[in-house]
Amino acid sequence: xxxxxxxxxxxxxxxxxxxxxxxxxxxxxxxxxxxxxxxxxxxxxxxxxxxxxxxxxxxxxxxxxxxxxxxxxxxxxxxxxxxxxxxxxxxxxxxxxxxxxxxxxxxxxxxxxxxxxxxxxxxxxxxxxxxxxxxxxxxxxxxxxxxxxxxxxxxxxxxxxxxxxxxxxxxx
Numbered sequence: 001x002x003x004x005x006x007x008x009x010x011x012x013x014x015x016x017x018x019x020x021x022x023x024x025x026x027x028x029x030x031x032x033x034x035x036x037x038x039x040x041x042x043x044x045x046x047x048x049x050x051x052x053x054x055x056x057x058x059x060x061x062x063x064x065x066x067x068x069x070x071x072x073x074x075x076x077x078x079x080x081x082x083x084x085x086x087x088x089x090x091x092x093x094x095x096x097x098x099x100x101x102x103x104x105x106x107x108x109x110x111x112x113x114x115x116x117x118x119x120x121x122x123x124x125x126x127x128x129x130x131x132x133x134x135x136x137x138x139x140x141x142x143x144x145x146x147x148x149x150x151x152x153x154x155x156x157x158x159x160x161x162x163x164x165x166x167x168x169x170x171x172x
Contacts, residue, residue: 003063007061007062007063007098008059010061010096010098011039011059011060011061011094011096012029012039012040012059014061014094014096014101014103015027015039015040015059015094015096015103018094018103018129018134019040019042019057021131022135022138024044024045024046024138025042025043025045025138026042026043026045027057028041028042028043036056036087037058038056038057038058038087038091039057039058039059040056040057040059041054041056041057042055042056042057044138044142044145046138046142046145046146048142048146049145049146049149051145053141053145054089055089055090055091055092055141056087056089056090056091056092056108056109057091057092057093057094058091058092058093058094058108059093059094059095059096060093060094060095060096061095061097061098062096062097062098063098063099064099065097065099065100066097066099066102066104086120087109087118087120088118089109089118090107090109090110090111090118090140090141090144091108091109092105092106092108092137093105093106093108093124094129095126103128103129104128104129105126105129105133105137106121106124106125106127107119107121107124108120108121109121111140111141111143111144112147113140113143113144114147116144116147116148116151116152
């Protein structure tokens with residue numbers, strides 16, 4: 001096994017460890033990167049929003065030590081994080097240093113805090129991925145899915161768009 005293969009394998013293992021610090025995240029390996037460019041597909045479980053709440057994870061790693069999130073940003077900045085196509089779910093990047101198993105986090109497809117929009121981030125800003133950042137990420141994804149489900153799923157009615165205007169129509 002080459003050093004790069006080992007680093008990639010360790011990054012997946014570390015991602016599983018840091019993401020499952022909270023027991024409401026399931027992590028699924030995609031295997032080889034497909035056209036999505038994702039390394040992992042995760043599902044968030046939240047009492048406020050029933051169902052499968054997916055988000056994607058792109059992994060990057062280095063054998064070099066990192067002194068700060070700025071180091072992570074500068075190293076990742078030299079690499080392509082995401083193919084040029086649309087993804088319709090939140091996506092994060094996790095960057096690991098094998099030196100101390102440090103994790104850094106950035107949004108790649110960022111959910112809006114106040115609408116159902118997703119923003120594809122052109123220049124990711126990395127921060128340390130500690131428990132507080134994990135909790136903020138979980139909350140942001142759950143809140144976005146709550147907003148999205150409130151906008152799309154209306155109990156006992158369908159939303160019909162006509163000429164750009166949404167109108168509720170009773171079902172059945």
